[in-house]
Structures are given as structure tokens and as C-alpha cells.
Amino acid sequence: MSRLRVLWVSLLGLALVRCTVPSLEDLWREKGFCAAGDEDCGMLRIRVDAQGFEPGCLKFEAKEAGRDATLTATVPYRGTARAGKTLTQGFSPPKDWGLGVTVSVSAFEQGCEGKAVTAQSRQSTLREGGVSEVAFVVAATDADRDGYVSVATGGSDCSDELAEVNPGAAELCNEADDNCNGAKDEGLGLGDTCATELGCMGVKVCGQGGAVTCVAQTEQAAWADDDQDGHGDTSRGQVPVCSSTLPPNRLPLTAPHDDCDDDDARIHPGAVEVCNELDDNCINGTDEGFGIGQACTDPTYQCVNGRVFCGRDGGTQCLPPATVPTWYPDDDQDFFGASDGGVLSCPVPAPGFVNQRGDCDDGNPFIHPNALELCDEQDNNCNNLVDENGACRGDGPTWVSESVNNGGPALRGVSLFGDGGVWVVGDDSTRAIKPSGSSSFTVLPGKCTGGTTQRALYGVWAHPQTGVAYIGGDNDILTIQSPSSSWCDPYKPPSASGTTTSLKGFVGNDGGVLIVGVGSLSNGTVGGSFEWDGGIATVPVQSYSGQPLFGVDGVSQTLLFAVGDASGRSNILRRSGGSGGWVPEASVPDAGALWAVDVVNNKLAYAVGANGTFLAWNGATWSIGYGPVTNDILTGVLAFGSNSVYVVSANGYIFRYNGRAWTQFSVGMSLYDIEGTSPEDIWAVGNFGNVFHYPGWPQ
Template sequence: MSRFRLLWVALLGLGLVRCTVPSLEDLWREKGFCAVGDEDCGMLRIRVDAQGFVPGCLRITARDGDRDAVLSMSIPYRGTERAGRTLTQGFSPPKDWGLGVTVTVDGFEQGCDGAAVANQQLGFVLREGDISDLAFLLRATDADGDGFVSAATHGSDCDDANPAINPAATELCNFQDDNCNGVRDEGIPVGETCIASNGCTGSNTCGENGAVVCFAGPIVQYAWADEDQDGYGDTSRGQVPVCTTELPSNRLPLSAPHNDCDDSRASVHPGLPELCNRMDDNCSGDTDEGFNVGTVCADSQTQCVGLFECDPSGNRTYCKPNSAPPTWYPDDDLDSYGAPDGGIASCARPDEGFVPQSGDCDDGNPFIHVSAPELCDEQDNNCDSLVDENGVCVGGVPSWDTRVPAGDGISLHAASVYGDGGVWVVGEDSTRMVKTPGSKVFSVLPGACTDGASPQSLLSVWAHPQTGVAFIGRDQGKLIVQTPESANCTPRTLLSSSSATVMGLQGVLADGGVDIHGVVTDTAKGNGGTFLWNGGLTTISIKTINTTQFRGVYGISPQVMFAVGGSVSSSIYRYDPDLGFWRADGTAPSGASLNAVHVVNPKLAYAVGTRGTLLRWNGAWSPVSGFNSPDANLTGVLAFGTHSIYVTSDDGCIYRYDGASWRVVRCAASVYGIAGNRPDDIWAVGRFGQVTHYPGWPQ
């Protein structure tokens, strides 16, 4: 006995004296079944052998003889190192079991599921402190050794003499049930029509080694294949065999044409007209010849560059743009925001009247569009459905506030705005007054604008938009230059006719200076005329126009400038900057003389006159529909767009159009002039020295 063993026995004896140590049997009974392969464990050594087959799995079940307690374990067998040997499995009944147990061993074909193909049950009474053996022998038949037990011994192998036949086998074409599912040759097209290797039609049958073969009769003749039956044989397949004396409908005699390049389409064969469909319709070897498919083009509607593509009809091409075109929106008021409707998809801008963004809820007023600043003008300027919000009306509700800065004994004839809030006003008795930007009151300048004793009438004024210098026209053929600081009515410039009255002035900034276009009426000579003044003192020559007495001039550039007048009928002239003279506009309607004109933008202008005449120019002059005051003598017009127009009259009324309707906004003393560069800064002047401002007097 080794020293280690002696030491262990001594320690065990000492332990028995001092305390109780669990026995090995107690430890076994805590486990029940021992670990698989541990043959030195357990009170009962269960030994299992198999005869006639090799189980895929073994299941051992132990039951307490005194009650229904059960323990079970499954042990893989075939394919492990235990296969072919006696399997020994240790077991001890738990401490709460009796010593009488019943053991059942089940053997399975494959895994431990389904039904067992063999089993045996034995009972045994164990003895404490003893180790017993219990032998089992499972019998089943696997004669062909394919791992599946014969159906005759409760297995699933339907032919235990052939290892190629079992439930795991692949079904072959051999007229037998290879996979033991009760059906022969399932999923195999036996008997179906087929084409044999010689090209003849036959039927499928089973050949050697389970292969499917097509059996057909002998070749009788050769022909051309014509599967689309268009009368042209398939050039790619060559001569094909036919197994009948009579040719089928999809075969042609060898004398027939056989140059069909697509035998799947009857619409494709030599001699047909070529279509635009990405196919070689006439078998010429080319596709869509004559249609220029893929070449660069410009779409006629969108002006976008693209490539020619086939039209769905196949008879023509169309230009497919390379990218989606942007949308352009009509912008009649030229505020760079287009109306939400009427958009045109185009790569090129349709014309100058279109812009790439919409957002204009009123395309007749340039002061109304999305993101526009809100003004005090009784309009929704920023298209948010609110009017005059955010406290823009400093003086309260908008009104036409009238005051008399220079006394009520004179008539005021003209006004001209400049800068941000500046305005000049001129009239009878040499009246010149100015409100500078930021000021709330007018300054009346001193001095009589005459060489004699009688003050003269000042009938026209144009203020430099940046400097505020005023260029003034008067009767008796003179021009005057004034600043807000002028202490007298000089300097003065003479016209070539001392009887000419300057009825209108319009300046244009040019080369660091100004070009001022003027119009006159010469009652002494019974005619009118025009002149061009640079603001200097040199005598200005008048270009006489015998048939017209002018009353007004207005323009935004030399290219868009009109002069109006007439004694008994309307007369309109337009300046030609290339030739340097005024040309009569033949589109002016007759019937009334004209008093004033206002140019809104390069595409829009308005003119007014006697008999309630209101004309609009958008390339040609025509009456404005909707305005109805046939007896009024209209004296002035101011417009910001087709939906924002102001007209003054000799009877003292001011008419306003907001895009929806005309209405009278003020009626008092006669109004002779109106000016403004935005809807919330409008000045009107007239009889009795009255000066009116909208939307209220400057605060």
C-alpha cells in the first residue's frame, strides 16, 4: 500500500472519530445518473448492447418502484467512440427513492426523437453498500447498414436490402421509392414532352443510373426553324431535324428564306421598315438607323439640352432633356417674385418677365411679395394675410392728411420726391418749399423768381434723387436751380423762347451729371416743344413740335420716356435716344387731351387727361378698363404696378386702385400734382396751398 493511500486511510479514520463524512454512495445518490462514460460511478451499472443495428441514440429511463418519480438521459451512440461497444452507464437512486427501480432502455435509428425501434425494460432491487450490474440487449435489423432500421423491425427503411434506399436518399428516376415516402419518382418529369438530342419531339423516361432521358423517334428530314412563324427561318440555328414527313407550323422547307435575326418576334425580319424601338427590325445589322438616337438635341418646349430618344409610337424620336428643367414664374410687377400660378418649366428663361422663384401674392404691386417689408399702406405686403402689422403705422390708421405749409392763397402745381423722405413743392407766386429727409416740416424758400415786380408761376420740378437739388421750370421761358439752403430764386437759365411755359421736367443721371428732359407749351405761338438741359446756365434751344402743346413728361431712362399733351385730342411722344429726338406714338387713342404721364417700369406706364381718360401702356396704349369717371379732368397719375394706381383730378378727388376695385380716398380742393417713390410716402399738391401726405403727416 502506498504512503499516500495509508495517509488517506488514517485521515479517514481520524475523520470518522471526530465527525461524519458523506460516503461515496451518498454522493452518487445525489447525482442520479452519472456522467456519460464514467464507468466507476453509481450503485447500478447499466450495460447496453445492440444486436442487428447500430442505434443513433440511446435513451435510459429510471423509475422509482414505490412512486412515480422518473429520471431520464439521452446518449448519442452511432458516430461516437462508444459505437460498437457495450455502453455502461452508472445510476444511483436519489435518497428519497426506494431501492427498487425499473430501468427502460430505448434505441433510435437517428436522434433521440420520434419512435424507438427497439427497447427493453428490467426491474431491479438495489442493496445499500453494494454495486450491481444490469444488462440490456436491444435487437433490430439494419441489414444493409445504411443507418436506417428495417420497416419490419419498427424502422423506416422500406428496402433493408439496398443501402441506396432509405428516408435520407435522393429520389432518382428508376421506378422505385428511393426515399421511402411511399411515392415513386416524385418531382421527376417522366412522361412529359421533351426535345431529344436529335431535335425530335419525344417524352421523358428513366435511363441508366436514375437519369432522366428524352426518348424520341428517328429524324425524317431537316428544315429551318421559324418559331415566330413569320415566314423567315432562324439564321442562327441552322438546319434543324424534323421527325415527321409533314413540316409543323414552326418549320420551313430548306428552300425558304432563312435570314431572320430574331426568331422570337414576328415583327422582326428582313424587308420590314425600321422602327425606333432599340431593335434591328429589318435585320440590317444596325439598330434604329435613320432616327439619330443618342445624338445631342434641344427640347423645343423646355429649351433643355438632351439626347434624342425613341417615341413610344416607334415612328419618331423626341428630345429627352438631361435633367429636369427649373420652373420660371411670371413677374409682371418686376419685384423678382413670381405669381404662384402660370409657371413654365424651361432651362432657358422664357423672357425678361419671368423669375426663378414664386411667392408673390399680388403680382401687380412690387411692394407686395413674400419677405417684403410691411408698409403702412392698407395692404398685406409680406403675404402673411395680415395688414399693417408690427406697428408700421406710427400715426395710427392710415389717412390722407392735408396741411397748408405756405399759406392758402396760392395754387401748388407740382411735387418731386428725393432721397428717403425728401420732397420739393412748387407753385404760384414763385412758391418753392422743401421738406428734407428726416424733417417733419416744410421750409418755404425766400425770393421772387422774376426779373420784374410780379412773382412768376412755377409749374414743374424735378429733384435730384441723391443730392436733393431741385431743377424748376417756370413761365416766360426760364429754368431755375435751387437747394434747400437757397436764399433767393437764382441761378436762372433762359430758354430760346421767352413765351414758353415749362410744363414738365424729368431728369436722368448720366456720366456724373444729369440730363433733364423738358416739355413746354407756347401759347403765344400756338405750339409746344421739347428741350434737353444739363442744369447749366447756357441758353437752351427748344425743339418745336407744331402740332402739340405739352403738359407732362416722365421716364425712368432715355429708352423709356414719354411726353403727353394735346389741345383737343391726346398726343403722346416717346423719346428716341439713338436719334436724339421725340417720335409720335401712333398707338395713342384719340378723344381727349392728356395732362400727365407716369412710367412704372420698362413694360408699364400710365397717362391721364380730360373726360376721365386713363390710359395704360404695355407696348401699346389703350384705355384702362374699370375706371369710370367720364366727366373728370384728371390732372396727375402715380402708379407702382397694375394693382397700385393713384389718379388725381381737378375736382379735388384722389382715386385709388388696389387690384380689386377703384375707390375715392380723398375729395377736397383741386389736386394738380402727385408724387411718390413708395406706397407709404405719397405727396399730392393743389389749390389753396394744400399739401396732402399719405399715410399721414410725417411724425
């Protein structure tokens, strides 16, 4: 390419570039109103000063001369950085406008809406490439500086001297037009029905500080006294009363305000404290002075570890412990009580009660749970079985006899000692012993003649440890025998002649013995009693005219009975304490003469005699008991309990009571005495030297 052509292309490019660059006027005419605060923008500078108030907003309007084309702009003023200063607003007319324009400025109190406070217009002719200016001064009065111009200067502030009064203010209850809407206290409901703070009905009125308040015609404050005891309720403050007179359950504020329970008129300061689990006198304590919770003795169950508590009558009671023992009657004294009849008590309610129940037969001490099963035709261990687990040997329990002197003289008395030892005595000075561990009797030699007559022996008592026998018989004989005795020279300690019919002995703590004897004197017309220490010294005999005695028994030196005949009727004497004297028992039934007595325990004894007489003692009185139905002479009695009784008779019967019925066993000969250590170790003696044992003969 030639240099001329290159130069022409270059000049053509420059020409084209220069034709596309707009002029400054072109750029201004594109803007219209400039951004607020941009003073260097546009062909026209519009300057505005505000006097006497701060407009909330300024509104600018530009209109092309001779045409209707108009442009507007709104500019915030109050609250901006320009507030209080001259505001300059730039303007450039559009390209299609001419250079003659009319500019207007309107000032508003708040936003650029509604009626302007003031408005001004200026005409201006613009010039290309130059900047023109036009100045405005907008003036109005806002004396209270609340942002609202006075009505007199074109604004809406109806009271320009009070900043709190203007169209934007909240209407107060003050009989004034606070919001300049031409009305006073509107929308506040003045005169409407309302409830006061105390709850009384009233009407709404203006109160202090322009607030609406509710006022009742009559109301007052009081203390609540719902229980009407003259003491106000401390749990409640002042309560309203909407009348001039207080009702009965309200008190004036001058009354005491100290009631801790306004539902109970008995409770208030000054009241008497009652044991009721309440604070009667309002001293922040309950039942003070009554010892609540302290240990006490419960009167019902006699529990010493009870605790004091309030009773129903306002006094105190003793609350027993949560668990009170139950005691059951133990009539047979085997330490197992009956299954019923339990008594709640902390101490033993009475002698004869135990805290173990379940005895299936409380009249037999050899029958109770876990008892040893005996060969006695009974359920000893309460398991509903009889004589189980080999309790019996041979064919089962029965009465077995042996004659100790080959069918000789009758045997009148029997006594047991040690573990299976037996003494028997009888007519013709008969004395025989079965030592412990032996199965047979040995008859001792020698006669108790005391002179020329061989005496009959009736009573015998064997020392339970030594086995020494103390024996009494007719013609005032008393003797002491041991297993090795070969003679029977009698001691004669009684001071009166007669027949010793029965003996009962006791071993003292010092090892000595006390033997109590009874008998008949003067050929059976007088009774006698004596006490013997086993020595040879003479002891006095107490006589009882017309009352021969035939039997004596007891469980201690202070509980002994002697029985006999009082003109064919029952006679019972009781040993009086430790003095050795005897006194008649009161209220003895009018029955036959008594031959024998057995004292079982301190609540049970039996006495038997002529014509089937059977008497029972319950620890207090004697009565006719449930005995065998017979007119036989009952000569001996043995009892282990009220349901385990054995009686022998002159006609040769052994009667047995098991708590349900009497049964009888005939031995075919007269029987005179019976003794035993348990229902499977019972001995009876009778005619022809016979000894009977139940449930079989000892092996």
C-alpha cells in the first residue's frame, strides 16, 4: 500500500472517532434532576434555604417553557446531613427541551405528600455550555421545634407553642386537642362503664398525667376476715369493698391483720393451742407443748415404745408401734398357743399367753407343731398323722400288766423318778422298785411291822434325782427306802397316830426335801396334814374333825390341794402360802367324797372320787367337770392338760379323755393310783400286785 493511502485511512479513522464522542451538554441533558447533593451536576444549580423551620422534605419540579413537559424530584431534608444548610440541587433539561424552564420548590412538614407548607417558582433561561443558578428561600414558623409548622404559616400545628401538641401526638385525657384534629379526648371512652383497681364498678374519667382512670362513686379497702374471728387474713392484702359500710367478713385497716388461717374461726393469734395438727395460735408452730412424737405407753396394747399423737378430742393419745405382737392362749403351757383367740399386746397380756400359734391341741402339752411323735394314739406334731415314723413298737399302744409279787397283795401307790425309775407300794408292806433302764421290778425284803402288825403302805414319793422313796401307811408309819434297803423299820415323826394316805414332796435349792402328807386319824373320822423334812424328828399334825383326807398334790409349795371326805361330800383344802396351814376352798360343788387330786399347772387341776365325781379347777374356782359317765369310785387321776386326762377306778377301768370324748379300758381288777411323765409313759397299780404300763411294757 502507498504512503498516501495509509495517511488517508488514518485521517478517516480519526474523523470517525471524533464524531462519536458526546459533548458535556449531551451528558448533562441526559440526567434531568441530579442525585441529591451532587452540586456539580447539570446546567442549573437550584439553591434552597429554609427559615423558621426544617422541612421534612423538599419537592422540586421543572417545566419546559411553553410546553407541559415536567420533571420532579423529592429530597429528604430534616434528619439528614444537609439539615440547617443550603441545599443545592442540580438539573439538566432533556435533549428535546428548550433552554427556557420554570423551576418550583415546595416545602413539606413531614414527607413529600399532602399539602405543602410553602411553594415558590422561578423562571430561568439556560445556556449551552454554561451553568445557571436560581435561589429560593422557604419560610414558615415551627416555634416549638416539634417538626410541625404553625397553622398561621401554612402548617398543621394547632398549638405551635407546645411541642407535645401536633398532628403526630397521641391524644391524652386532658380536655385538649393534642393531635390537632379538632376534637378533644376522642377515642378514650370517657364516661364508659369500667372496673376500678379495687374491683368496683365505675366510669372512665381523666386522671393525672393525661391517663384514663376508672372512678367508682363509693369504694374502700379492707382486710379479709372470712371466718369472722376479728383477725385479717395474712395471706391476702387489702381487698375492695364497694360500699360505705363493711360487710361482716371484712375488717377496717385499723384491725389486726395476722390470721394464719382465715377459714377457721378457732385459729388466730391468742387462741388456745389444741392438739389437732394445726397452728391454732399462729405462732408458726403446730401442737407445741403436747410432746408430739415423744415416747409413751399405749393404753390399749401397753406398748412402752409408742409415740404421742393428737387424738380426736384435742388432747393427746399414744400411738402404738406399727407392729404389735399377737399373743395366743397357751392353756397346756407347751409354748405353742391356739390358732385363734389372739390378743394384740406388747407385753404378755396375762400368764399363759405366748406369741407362737398353731397348736392343734391346746389341752395337751405333748401335742404341738414340731413335737416328738409319741406312741399315744394321737397326732403329736400336728401333721394329721398318728404314731407315724415308728413311734410304736410291736402291735401298737395298749395297756400291758405285770405282777410284781406273783399275784400277791394289792398295790396302793406309785411314784416315778429319774429317767424311767418307778416305785410302787401296797398292802403287807409291799415295796418294789424298777430302776431307771430296767424293765422289771424288784421287791424289797422285810416287813414294816413296827411291832407285831404288818402295815399297809398307801403313799409314796420318790426323790426325782436320787430315787430315794419316802413312804407312808397305816398305824402312823413313815419310812425311807432306797433300792438297796432290806428292812423297813419305820420312822414315826407324826405326833398323832393315824394312816398316811398320800405324800407329795419338793426338792429345795439346798438339796433338802419338804414332804407334805395327808391322812385320816381316829379310825377315819378325823383328817390330818403334816410337813416332813425326811428326818426322824417328830413333826406336828394338824387335824380336821370329820374331814379325813385321802389325796394331796401340787406344783409348788404355794399351790397344793388336799382332798377328802366331809360327811360323804367333796372336801378340798388349799395350803395357805408358806405357813403350812390349810384353808377350805370356797364354793366346792356338792359332790361325792374325793379320793385323789392332780394339779397340772397354775390354771388347771382335777379331783376325783366316789360316785364318779369329777371336779375341775380353772385357776380360780372348782366346778363339776366333764368326766367319765360312771357311778364307779374314781381312785386316781393323772392329767397332762385339759385334753389329756386319765382316771382309774375301783371297778378296774382306765378312763381316758383326749379333748373330744372319754374312752375306757378294762383291766379286770381294782386300780388305786396312776402316775406318768408323758402320754407314752403312764403307770397304774391295783389288786394282786399288778402294775400296768402304757403304751407297752418298757424294754
